[in-house]
Amino acid sequence: MELSGVGVGFRKEIADDLFELPKDGRPDFVEFAPENWMEIGGHWRDILEKVAETYPITTHGLSLSIGSPGEIDTAFLDQLKQFFSEIPVVLYSEHLSYSKCNNAHLFDLMPIPFRKEAVDHIVDRINFVQDYLGRQLVLENVSYYTSVAPEMKEFDFINQIISKSECGLLLDVNNVYVNAFNHNYDAKEFVRNLPLDAVKYMHMAGHHQINEDTIIDTHGMPIIDQVFDLFDWVVPQVQPVPVLLERDFNLPPIEELMEEHGKLKAITEKHWKHESVKA
Amino acid sequence: MPPGAREDRMPHYFRLITNIFGEILEDAFPVLQSKITEDQWSELTAKFQAEYPIQEHQSVRLPREFAEFVQSSPVEWLKAYPFAHDLVDFEWLEMDLYFQKNETVPEHTKNGSATATFVINPYVQLKQYNYPVFENLENLQDAEKGQYFVLGLRRLSDHKVHFIKLNPLSAAVVEFLMQESFPSQSSLLKAFSEQLQVDPSELEKQIQPFLDQLVRDEFIVGWLAN
Numbered sequence: 280m281e282l283s284g285v286g287v288g289f290r291k292e293i294a295d296d297l298f299e300l301p302k303d304g305r306p307d308f309v310e311f312a313p314e315n316w317m318e319i320g321g322h323w324r325d326i327l328e329k330v331a332e333t334y335p336i337t338t339h340g341l342s343l344s345i346g347s348p349g350e351i352d353t354a355f356l357d358q359l360k361q362f363f364s365e366i367p368v369v370l371y372s373e374h375l376s377y378s379k380c381n382n383a384h385l386f387d388l389m390p391i392p393f394r395k396e397a398v399d400h401i402v403d404r405i406n407f408v409q410d411y412l413g414r415q416l417v418l419e420n421v422s423y424y425t426s427v428a429p430e431m432k433e434f435d436f437i438n439q440i441i442s443k444s445e446c447g448l449l450l451d452v453n454n455v456y457v458n459a460f461n462h463n464y465d466a467k468e469f470v471r472n473l474p475l476d477a478v479k480y481m482h483m484a485g486h487h488q489i490n491e492d493t494i495i496d497t498h499g500m501p502i503i504d505q506v507f508d509l510f511d512w513v514v515p516q517v518q519p520v521p522v523l524l525e526r527d528f529n530l531p532p533i534e535e536l537m538e539e540h541g542k543l544k545a546i547t548e549k550h551w552k553h554e555s556v557k558a
Numbered sequence: 559m560p561p562g563a564r565e566d567r568m569p570h571y572f573r574l575i576t577n578i579f580g581e582i583l584e585d586a587f588p589v590l591q592s593k594i595t596e597d598q599w600s601e602l603t604a605k606f607q608a609e610y611p612i613q614e615h616q617s618v619r620l621p622r623e624f625a626e627f628v629q630s631s632p633v634e635w636l637k638a639y640p641f642a643h644d645l646v647d648f649e650w651l652e653m654d655l656y657f658q659k660n661e662t663v664p665e666h667t668k669n670g671s672a673t674a675t676f677v678i679n680p681y682v683q684l685k686q687y688n689y690p691v692f693e694n695l696e697n698l699q700d701a702e703k704g705q706y707f708v709l710g711l712r713r714l715s716d717h718k719v720h721f722i723k724l725n726p727l728s729a730a731v732v733e734f735l736m737q738e739s740f741p742s743q744s745s746l747l748k749a750f751s752e753q754l755q756v757d758p759s760e761l762e763k764q765i766q767p768f769l770d771q772l773v774r775d776e777f778i779v780g781w782l783a784n
Contacts, residue, residue: 307655320658321656385612386575427562
């Protein structure tokens with residue numbers, strides 16, 4: 280299925296608003312975490328089925344933990360497969376990080392060491408997951424507040440993983456900005472070194488600067504101008520892909536959210552108009 | 559400290575994880591949180607975060623593991639709250655029923671004879687507690703230890719979770735209906751009249767209002783269609 284345009288995160292707080300938007304004023308698709316909807320019944324199952332009738336859907340998972348040292352949770356993969364058989368999901372993305380360690384879920388995204396053995400380990404896991412699910416995995420460049428025992432640069436780490444596994448890249452432009460700020464490197468130089476031909480999906484989000492040298496990737500604030508500018512610079516270098524406005528917390532009124540959506544759409548249409556888009 | 563990591567940045571990860579756990583547990587256990595002190599709540603949730611190997615990957619189901627953790631008596635001071643084990647079980651029960659995965663409900667009719675098989679709501683749990691944690695929450699601290707029964711169910715009509723207080727006899731009736739392969743009014747009356755050594759027609763007069771209530775409350779959703 281082809282997926283195009285600019286979407287927004289489907290959050291329970293704005294469910295009614297998203298259903299009530301006029302057809303010509305809607306986001307082009309919605310995204311949610313499958314963990315928040317799989318094996319959930321009752322009222323929210325009704326809502327999920329209504330979402331599936333109303334919008335194309337992408338999913339952005341939280342607990343695959345592709346970077347964990349332990350075994351892949353095949354029971355979880357079975358749940359995902361079942362979910363994907365019930366709900367038409369165009370794209371399944373996840374994070375290039377880990378959220379489970381020492382047999383415990385942490386419910387947050389931890390930084391993988393940028394090391395060769397990590398690359399080899401993760402590539403094996405990606406291939407396993409892609410074969411098991413029968414679909415390409417699309418992995419996001421995550422924000423991180425400290426690197427751990429790095430022996431290569433982050434973009435080299437990403438390049439090696441993408442090239443060896445043939446997974447897709449979810450390019451989160453806000454994360455590029457956040458990491459460049461937090462780790463004092465040039466954001467555009469970072470992007471130039473990424474495998475841009477592997478980009479299948481993009482995210483844009485807001486963040487919160489908490490002190491003079493640290494930004495936290497909160498997804499709870501409007502996107503700042505500098506991140507819009509970076510996005511405007513990145514977009515023409517990438518094939519047309521779906522773009523998501525990722526707002527998870529502190530949700531504004533729907534009109535304000537759709538205004539931000541409109542700004543992203545204007546940028547993508549400026550650079551990608553008349554081009555077909557495939558997820 | 560992991561090698562090469564920035565010490566000044568590590569607290570951000572701790573804070574982010576703690577905030578996530580905090581929000582999930584505060585949403586799920588507001589009554590327990592209100593019954594213990596702020597310091598005790600902080601200690602309990604911090605201990606859970608630090609010591610319990612969480613297996614659940616869905617945040618809506620994480621509270622089940624916290625309930626199990628509390629029921630393992632991880633801190634001595636919980637003994638001062640003897641109702642705590644029952645309370646966390648009850649607070650989780652509401653979430654468990656609300657989010658329970660949809661099941662296939664057999665085709666059924668709205669009326670049936672005495673021998674027709676009841677179709678029982680699949681989203682039900684019968685609980686026996688030592689303390690009345692489903693009512694009179696203000697005075698829970700003074701409640702007497704005893705046998706308290708409650709039926710939790712998620713209605714098919716509006717997906718809302720309801721609780722029905724039961725006495726020992728009505729709890730036994732509910733348990734029979736839940737466990738019997740083909741429960742009907744006649745099989746219920748037969749079993750209980752034998753057990754209680756009472757006349758079936760007399761028992762029917764006593765039980766009928768309760769069965770009617772179970773239909774209104776959607777515990778009995780109908781009668782099996784032929």
